[in-house]
Amino acid sequence: MTTDKLTRSIQGPILHSFNISTISELLSKQHWSVLKPHLRVTKPATFLDQLLNAGVDSELVFRFFNWSQKEFRFSYGLEENAKVLHFLANSKRAGKLIKAEDVIEDMKAWGISPNVVTYNTLVDGYCKRGSAGKMYKAEAIMKEMLANKICPSEVTFNTLIDGFCKEENVLAAKKAFEEMQTQGLKPNVVTYNSLINGLCNNGKLEEAVDLWDKMVDFGLKPNIVTYNALINGFCKKKMMKEATKVFDDITKQELVPNAITFNTMIDAYCKEGMMEEGFALCSSMLDEGIWPTVSTYNCLIAGLCRKRDLPAARELLNEMENKGLKGNVVTYNILIDGSCKDGKSRNAEKLLNEMFNLGLKPNHITYNTLMDGYCMEGKLKAALNVRTRMEKERKQPNVVTYNVLIKGHCKIGKLEAANGLLNEMLEKGLNPNRTTYDVVRLEMLEKGFIPDIEGHLYNISGMS
């Protein structure tokens, strides 16, 4: 195709008419000027987001953005920049997080000074994407923000608090909560929701309830997110009576439960083996005018799998598809896990093939689950084949992969190989997690092996 033809094929009012593969082709050939008129008619952030969604390499998108900025210099506002940064920072497709400092440098070069929102976006990018030590980086950005005389806002603190909670560091989250008040910022509903959720997910239910009371005392009205977080807290502790009480309170407060509210309850019932209650709640959703989602069905399907009723689980998937809801990766992961636990790993692998045929992209969990299934059946060769398959799909083994394989090797007494895998994992810079510590290490110790992960273990236990 000539450039001229390409130009014609992407012309048109806005984005409807353009073909993303054409665009990627243009991008990779660096025919950027062809795309220039396009940027005038659309919001660059939307445009770039579409590129990322279409799987165009994020580095390329970033370079293109950089170039277009220079071309247009002041034609985009800071808002658009912030949005673009957000997409780039959060893009799951991004190979690596673009260095915050670089982004800021570039912005300055464009003649735009970063503001609170820019920094907030970057902090959030680190909180959501980074691996171990991400919060350290997020805090570093905050320091830089202060150095540039930009005051953190409520959003900055909310982002940090949530980030700490997701890292299971409730202590740091509480510190940030204090700090924000010292700086004269008032915690809002989002702040409380993040903390309450963090406390609930870390088993500190009483503190969560206390915080709820405090927030009401301060005149803040809990919203549906607050309710969902607390319900989740009770559900995790298997306190279904209390969860139901909170659930019933929602309508009394003239709030409306949403799909997440229902899904949380349904999942909890299913985990307790109370399938009837789960199904009953699912049909009551419809009465309330809330449509069950794929996630709703996933909870129920998982419940049936736990009961080792795979035919029923499969049947429910069909039923759901008849209602126009397609199964997703999670659905298949659940079914694969169910088949494996049922001792039918070969069937599980058939499900994996089915996923491919449906155009669903298996993720790490898919492969890890299947490998675990084979390992549990003592079929180590099959498990290793899955690993090869996974790597062919450009998925690098992660900590869980190694845990599963090491466990599998230990199980059949291949300790040398298990130790080799452990070293491989450490060499790759993967951080051992609790399972590595609790299961893998103990198992190896029992067999007389002293795995060399103590230093790493010290790091992870020192964090909490």
Added chain:
DNA sequence: GTCAAAAAAC
């Protein structure tokens, strides 16, 4: 009007 919060699968 940019940015922040809730559930499910190893």
